[in-house]
Structure formats: structure tokens, C-alpha cells
Amino acid sequence: MDTRNKLVSVVAAMAALFSGLVSAATQVESRTSDAGAALDAVIEQRMKDGGMVGVGAAIIVDKKVVWTGGYGFADRERAIRFTPDTVMNIGSISKTFTGAALMRAVQEGKVSLDVDINAYLPFKVVNPHHPDEPITLRQLATHTSGITDRPSVYESNYHFGGGPTESLGGFLESYFTRDGRHYSDANFLKARPGAHREYSNIGAGLAGYIVERAVGEKLNTYTARHFFTPLGMSNSGWFLSEIPPAKLARLYVAQGPRIPIPLYELTTYPDGGVRTSVSDLARFFTALLNDGEYEGARILDKPAAGEMLRFQYTNANKPGNVNIEGDDSVNSGIFWATKYDITRIGHNGSDPGVRTMMLADPKREVGVILFTNTSMGDEESGSYFEIFDALWARAEQLKREASGKRG
Template identity: 30%
Template sequence: MNGRLYDFIALFLASGMLTGLVGCANYGSGGGQVPDSSHYASGVNAANRARTDVLDALLEGRPGLSPELSGLQLAVMKQGEVIFSYAKDRVGSHNESTFPPFESRSKVRVASISKLAVSIGIMRLVERGQIDLDADVSQYLGFELENPNFPSEAITVRQLLSHTSSIRDSGHYWLTVGETFTDFFVAGGRYYDNARHFADGEGQQPGAFFTYSNLNFGIAAGIIERVSGQRFDTYMEETVFRPLGLKVGFSPCSITRIAPDLLAPTYRRNNEQGEWIPDGPWRAQVDGRTIACHVGMAPFDREQSPPDRYLDNYVPADNPTFFSPQGGLRASAEDLAVLMKLMLGKGRVGDVQVLRPETVEDMLMPVWTYDAEAINGITDEVEIPGSPNAGLMTSYGLSVHLIDLQAWGLSENRRVLAGHLG
């Protein structure tokens, strides 16, 4: 990577709850030594007090800053270490007395940052020689996955992880327990619906056009299950999270088992029908008083024990979408900091080498970069051009959102933000 400077930033914003982390360091094969940190240590307390004041103001929605938030959790890293953390909840601590106190270790649904974790899981199989990023995914899935509008173009794992596969959400990207996710992709399937989950248009063949698609990661989870022979959640725990010392998971029920006092809800201003109301009351969106282990499962009271045998009959690769691989990871900002350390450390955290340096480098290399003349992608997290957030995404690696500040006119020098929005 020739010593390119990457500022790693990962943020999650949903339901009025903001969880995030930010950090920076040199990443590249040219490397360079991390400078000594003693030069800022003496002022750290004053700096942290100033940070806390600013974040308190942001949380409360003071005039001129932003609308108020229901809660805020943040970790700041410098030179590979967390130097500041913050956690405060303005809703649950007052109105939801059954919830544990919100703290820096509390686990919330981190939405699309989950995709980065899934990519790490895929890359472990790549390193073992069990997956080829540029091979046709059909050989890993056990069924023929092809875009019927471009039948001669293979869909690859690299394309799935970079949203260039020609797979489309079309408003529906998950199925419930007991359903089979091939119904999305095989003619005659219950949800095939005239191939609505496949792109159809000039220049939108696999590998040519970027459109953000959650369903890509349901497919990626299916590949993990079929290649490893394990359930997606079990594989991620054993192969990615446990080696890193992380007590996180893709189900709130797994959190209630391993860290019962740390599962925290996210909130949204809704009416009782779940419709967004800007000045309405804060209501728990997920992981509130009731919890559903997975999509489509009956919720139960969070003080009760989750059902023990609800996945006994699940066959790996039948329907990994109900694990919510695209956005269901429950983790804290401190947990995300460990994933950041993994990327900054070229695959290593402490004494644990989870990925090879060249693997991390591959993840950070742009697979797709927006070409305004060719119009080779939709630059937002939606499938319809012209949204208010158009231009947000202009470069993407393997589940890594890349922003070149120089190209955006925000820096005189080449400086790239790398991470993922939630």
C-alpha cells in the first residue's frame, strides 16, 4: 500500500443512539514506526474533560449542534490504543428501569458495521484455501446463483463483499426461520418474483456497477455455513470473536447468555405503529423489554431465559439471512475498537494473528471507485439514484467504505478514511 495514510473510522448511527469509534495510524507496507505517545499524556485529563463537555452538548441537542440523541457511546483511539471512551443514555436510565445501566461496554446493534466482521470471517476461509475470492460463488452455495439478465457473467465472492455483484435488495433481504433463502434466487422460488433481486440494465452486469445491497451478506453468510459446515453465528464466534477476546454476537440471545447485563436497546422516535415522528417519544426499536433471538421469532421478556433448542433443526446454508449478517451484530464501541486494532495491526491484536498482513491489505484496496462519466454506481445506501445522501459512497473495498479526502477537496494531500457506516 506504499505507506498510504489511512484514518480508520467506524460509526454507527441509528434510532437516535450513536455508537462509534475513531482512530488513526499509518497503515502500509512501507509502514514506519508508531511515534511515542508520551508527548500528549500530560494533557490527557484536560482533553478528556473537554471531549466530555462537547459530547454532553451533542447528546442533549443544544441549539446549533444537532437534535438530541437518546444515547451516545464512543471510543477514541490514538496510535493503536483507546485514549478516551464515553457512554451516556438519556432515555433508558430514566424511563426503562428494567434495563441495566448504559456504559462503555454495553452491546448495541451496530447495523452495517456488521459487514466488516462478516468479511473478516470470509477472509479466514480464504486464507485456509477454502474460498477463492474470484471464483463463481455457485460452487460454494450448492445451487446455481447467476443473474438471469447476464447469464454468462459469474458472480464472485469479491463482488459480494464490494456490492458489485448485481444482487439487489428490492426491499426484502431476509427470511424467517424455516424458510429457504434460495427462494430469492431460483426461478419458481417463493420470493423470486420475476428476478427482482437481480440488476437488469446496460452496464450493470456483475463486477461493473456498485449498488449497496444487504442481501450480498446473506449470501456471504451462506457461503460461510456451507464451506465451514457450521452455523454462521457459531462460526463467527469461534473463528473471529473468541480469538479476539470479544463477547459479542449476531443474536441478542447470545448476549443475554454471555453478558446478560450489557445488552442495550436502540431507540427511535415512533408512534405506537412504529412510524417515525420527529418530535414523538423515544421507543425501543430493538432489544427493548422484549427480545427476539432472530428475525421472525416470537419475542420474549428480556428477564426470561431464551429458548434453548430453537435452532436444533437448522441446516447450515438453508437460510442464513435470519442471523442478520448484514446488520445484526451486537457490540460496543470498545469491541469495535478491537476490530480497528485488527485492521491497524495488519491482522494482529496483541499476540493473536487473526489475518495475514496481505489479507488486510487486500480488504483495504478499492474494488470499486465511482466514475461520474461512466456512472458506474449509486453512491448511497439505497437502490434509487438521487437520494439526499447521494455522493456518500465513492469508493469501496472488501466491506470497507473508503473516502479519499483529497478527491473530496477536503485535504491537500492523499488521505483516506477507511471503515464503515452503520
């Protein structure tokens, strides 16, 4: 996520140029919700501390959505409230949709996780430091492919106020082929594929492109058919053209005053292009936690869902630069991450004007989704994590109450 975080800082500086056009921050109204007045008070105070304009959240207990809430504003200037149905881009949580699409393609027999990816591509992808070592989809999906995000190139992916002028395939070909305008040996680690973990957005973009070629369909229509429509995710899409403008949250940077920034799209959209609401995402997240099914709608069969969520690193087969036990431990599913030393599973996202989390406990008994339409610096971000912790505590309380009732 380093390149994304760097871009957030760049956009913050850019947004400061527009600060004179922004009115004074609007005070978030006090409110109560089904989660309890105490939770409301924590969220509203931490929003103020962190400069967050809007927040949306959901709590999942025993694979059921038990609470959703919205606070502050989707559009402060027009006084439009942020609700669980407000739509915004979700950053790298989008990779879980790419991961699910990948596993759906595996389920359909269109791809294999452990075949050289060059079997699926119209151009060659070869690590110049290890030309005889194949790169696989499993490695792309667990961030062990050896592909790295060269910041000067990756940051050109973001198109503010419009769409990309280059296709996903065209960008990737230029990044990976020696005569491409974005090619460099520095696009690859010197470690052999599979030996080192380095988070790669461009690697995720490549995985999404392979899925598109294998299934003969772009990710936006493929995921709509197999995920959005069956799950009733009516407020979800990949591109700005798919979402009515009135449903979209405005995005902000906390830079003293909270400054609005233009909406944007990414060339490498499989790594961060999904736009959805808290309510819609809760359906998808619950389906993944429930072995691929939500309220009778099955989006993945059990083996495919199980493989997506399974910890892929083991003592016998793990990158050399990670611990899978103890302090600073990390593991990975198929575009499925661990946080808090493997005490949480799911994914998070960070982009200009965006901070999102979608995490559950490893037993899948409780889960929390948290959106804000405001990107923050390191100091302000602590308030965001305090909101997440308060939501998590409430989720655990609701779990205990549910267990007591069953007992």
C-alpha cells in the first residue's frame, strides 16, 4: 500500500490549492442508533478529531448483518447525509472482488492458480532476474509474484475528473514487455517468484486482466452477473458511468479544513476500482464468510470460497520475509489479507479521499465494515482506527448477547 499512501499525500497537497473555495467545516449532528448512544458518541467525537466528513459502518454477527449506521455527510456542501446506502470507491477492498472473480474462474475451469500466467496472456511476463522461474496466479493473489509497483508509473494510474485514456491491457503490456514505455527491470524484485512478499497493486491489475481474458468478459459485467445481481447489490459498480451521480459520496482530504477532491478512475481498476455502499458490501462480505452463500444466493461453491479464505502461507511454504506466528505475523488468502497479527481477516483500503476496512475474526463469528469519505494523515488516522475498535467491541458484545440467548 506504500504507493497508494504516497499518492494520498500528494493529493492532500494538491487539494490545499482549493481550500479557499471550501466553507468552514460543518458540525456533525448528534444522533443515536440501534448500536447504542455510547457508540454514536465515540464515532462522532473521533470523526471530529480526525476531520472525517462522513462515516458508514456495518456489524456482522454469526454471518448475519445485525446493524448498519451512517454519520456525517456524503456531501457536506449540499448537506447530504452519509447513510449505509451511500456509494463510494472502496480502494483495495476491491481486490476481494477480483479474488472472488478469480476463484469463480477457477471453479468454472477457465484458469488454474498454479500455471505459468503466460499461458493466459498475449504478451510475456518474465522476471528478468529469474527468467526461468514462472509466475503464477496464486503468487499474484498472495503478493509473492516478485512484481513491484514503481511509484512514478503507478501514480499515473489515477485519472481525476475523468476516465483512463489507456486500456488495462495496454498499460500492463507497456509495463511488462521490454520495449514498453513503462518497462524497467525495477518493475520486478530481485527475489525469485514465491520467495518474497511485497504488496503489488499492478500485480492485482494483472490478475484481473487474466480473469477477463479467461472468461471473455470485463470484470464489471462478470462480477455484476455473478456477485452484484445475485446478492441484490443494487448500488455497486466499477466505473463512474455505472453509478448515478446523486448516489456517489463526495471525497475529501483532511488538510486543516476538509477539502473536496475530484472523483477519479484507475487504469488498473482490478486493484481498487469498485464503488459500493456499506449495505451492499456487507452482503458480499457475509457471503464470503459463509462459504460463498448469502440468504440462498450462492456466488462461489464451497471449495472455491474455502480456497480463497484459506491461509496460503505455511511453515513449509512461505515467503522468507514474513512471520506466520507471533509478533508482526502475516498471512494471506487469495486477495484476502490478515491484520492485527492474524487476529483479523478480510481487507482494507486507502486511496485519495477514501479509507475503508472490512475485517472479521478468523472464526468468522463477528465482522465490521467501516467507510469514510475522507483521507487523513498519520496523526488523524488514529481516530479512524479508534472508531473501528469501538465498532469491534460492539460486535463482540452483540455476539455475547446472541450466544447468551441461544444458551
